[in-house]
Amino acid sequence: MIWDLHVHFSNFEGRTPHEKMANAVKFADRMAIERFMLYLGFPPHPEDPTPEELTKINNQVLEALQHWHHRAFGFVYLNPNHLEFSLKEFDRCVRDGPMVGVKLWIARKCNTPELDPIVERAASVNAVIFQHTWVKVTGNRPGECTPSEFAELAARHPDIPIICGHTGGDWEHGIRAVRAHKNVSIGIAGSDPTNGFVETAVRELGPQRIIYGSDAGGRSFASQLAKVQGANISDEAKKLILGENLKRMLAPILKRKGFEA
Amino acid sequence: MIIDTNVYVSRWPFRRLPGDEIPELLAKLRSHGVSQAWAGSFDGVLHEDVAAVNERLAESCRTLGQGLLIPFGTVNPMLPDWQEDLRRCQENLKMPGIRLHPSYHGYTLDDQRFFDLLRQAVEKKMVVQLALNMEDERTQHSLARVSEVDTAPILRLLPKVPGLRLVIQNRRRKPSGKLLGRLSYHGEVYFDFAMLEGVGGIARFIEEVPGDRLLFGSHYPLFYFESALLKVKESELSKAQRDAIFNGNARLLLEP
Numbered sequence A: 001m002i003w004d005l006h007v008h009f010s011n012f013e014g015r016t017p018h019e020k021m022a023n024a025v026k027f028a029d030r031m032a033i034e035r036f037m038l039y040l041g042f043p044p045h046p047e048d049p050t051p052e053e054l055t056k057i058n059n060q061v062l063e064a065l066q067h068w069h070h071r072a073f074g075f076v077y078l079n080p081n082h083l084e085f086s087l088k089e090f091d092r093c094v095r096d097g098p099m100v101g102v103k104l105w106i107a108r109k110c111n112t113p114e115l116d117p118i119v120e121r122a123a124s125v126n127a128v129i130f131q132h133t134w135v136k137v138t139g140n141r142p143g144e145c146t147p148s149e150f151a152e153l154a155a156r157h158p159d160i161p162i163i164c165g166h167t168g169g170d171w172e173h174g175i176r177a178v179r180a181h182k183n184v185s186i187g188i189a190g191s192d193p194t195n196g197f198v199e200t201a202v203r204e205l206g207p208q209r210i211i212y213g214s215d216a217g218g219r220s221f222a223s224q225l226a227k228v229q230g231a232n233i234s235d236e237a238k239k240l241i242l243g244e245n246l247k248r249m250l251a252p253i254l255k256r257k258g259f260e261a
Numbered sequence B: 001m002i003i004d005t006n007v008y009v010s011r012w013p014f015r016r017l018p019g020d021e022i023p024e025l026l027a028k029l030r031s032h033g034v035s036q037a038w039a040g041s042f043d044g045v046l047h048e049d050v051a052a053v054n055e056r057l058a059e060s061c062r063t064l065g066q067g068l069l070i071p072f073g074t075v076n077p078m079l080p081d082w083q084e085d086l087r088r089c090q091e092n093l094k095m096p097g098i099r100l101h102p103s104y105h106g107y108t109l110d111d112q113r114f115f116d117l118l119r120q121a122v123e124k125k126m127v128v129q130l131a132l133n134m135e136d137e138r139t140q141h142s143l144a145r146v147s148e149v150d151t152a153p154i155l156r157l158l159p160k161v162p163g164l165r166l167v168i169q170n171r172r173r174k175p176s177g178k179l180l181g182r183l184s185y186h187g188e189v190y191f192d193f194a195m196l197e198g199v200g201g202i203a204r205f206i207e208e209v210p211g212d213r214l215l216f217g218s219h220y221p222l223f224y225f226e227s228a229l230l231k232v233k234e235s236e237l238s239k240a241q242r243d244a245i246f247n248g249n250a251r252l253l254l255e256p
Helices: A018-031 A053-064 A082-095 A111-124 A147-156 A171-178 A195-203 A221-229 A234-255 B022-031 B050-064 B082-092 B110-122 B152-160 B176-185 B201-205 B224-234 B239-254
Strands: A003-007 A035-038 A072-078 A100-104 A129-134 A162-168 A184-187 B003-011 B034-041 B067-074 B096-099 B127-131 B165-169 B187-190
Touching: A018 A035, A018 A053, A018 A072, A018 A221, A018 B224, A035 A053, A053 A072, A072 A082, A082 A111, A082 A195, A100 B110, A111 A129, A111 A147, A111 B034, A111 B201, A129 A147, A129 A234, A147 A162, A147 A171, A147 A184, A162 A171, A162 B127, A162 B152, A171 A184, A171 A195, A195 A221, A221 A234, A221 B224, A234 B082, A234 B224, B003 B050, B003 B165, B003 B224, B003 B239, B022 B050, B034 B050, B034 B127, B034 B239, B050 B067, B050 B082, B067 B082, B082 B110, B096 B110, B110 B127, B152 B176, B201 B224, B224 B239
Parallel strands: A003 A035, A035 A072, A072 A100, A100 A129, A129 A162, A162 A184, B003 B034, B034 B067, B067 B096, B096 B127, B127 B165, B165 B187
Antiparallel strands: none
């Protein structure tokens, strides 16, 4: 069973959300991916989206999911720079809609207090919280948070599960930054398939805190699956990372919404 | 059967890797049906004594490689008397080719010494592998940062080096677009896909370059070997295309 935490529309052919979704499912089938989480709309993705842009982007995802609830779930894209709107958008798409998680990107550093109401609102309905992180030797974008900044957010909400997206890209740095925060899981998507990544993560965090994702279609499913399927870890650990951890995290909200896991 | 044209032995300078001991490396390759692997040395990226690097590489392949590892030597044309290194690779160590790391050796492809090296490699009938990257620029060690090699000068060089057999390894973004296609049509230029990204990447890549110019390259053990293998699965390819990528193109390239 493979569930993919991290899929976008990028590189999937199609003029409409329906067409892109059909192509995404075609590739998912080739790689035996049973379910995937979809967020952000058509590229290019605005780094600091306006409320109008957020609505448009989230509507594209909602449209794509209409006929595919048995294969994919949606995360709502929010912007803490428009906090009041984002909370309403959360209610529209998640609390009262079919989405099951939150995607936070690079509009604002994630250690700032403006994220707290979003995290708390998401936790109130068991929505999964995904925060992008990178630590780039070439320099981060202005609002792009590092795993260490992410750890500050996680420390303020020790009882709320939260996912450190990309493990900071520089995973040796990222794993260390979140190691002490037991409420943090790492997403392994969207970096080179550097040998040893998942073995190190299992050693330092345990397999229960690691979640497979691809960042397809910008990345290939292949290179990201290889991080797990090629890792020198137990088959049981691979099962957890490839799907069971994400499924366990999603179980309460899927049950709440009546979705079949 | 797979011919992996992009494998390294010895130690990556910044991290120990699963598979950086040759028995473990061979076990992984054999488990996936690799029958031949073209091996460079991680030592060649930063060491200056490349003569010793090449001797160790050849010795490792000969004594530990079980007939599977084919050594590709390091030549750094910025070093004095690099010509002797090239001569030893061919005459003493019987290497069929060399692997270059211009970004780590500090030259661009419009440098006269690179041109001279290509001409001499052709005279010696050696394949030239050109590693454009070793890892993502964003995750490099902060004290060892290099940029992706700019391949634009190659197009101007190709007509001046007839007979050159050039393999571009670890391409990320460049060459792209028209240059990519022109390179493969104006000379015997091959590509691997170790760092090719995007869903269905191989199928899209062979819309830009002829299918007979694509080689299987894993960049193992720095990358998980399975990445390259799964990329072939992810793209919808004919059996003939898969066979060519897995081994046919590489076999033809090394034929005298």
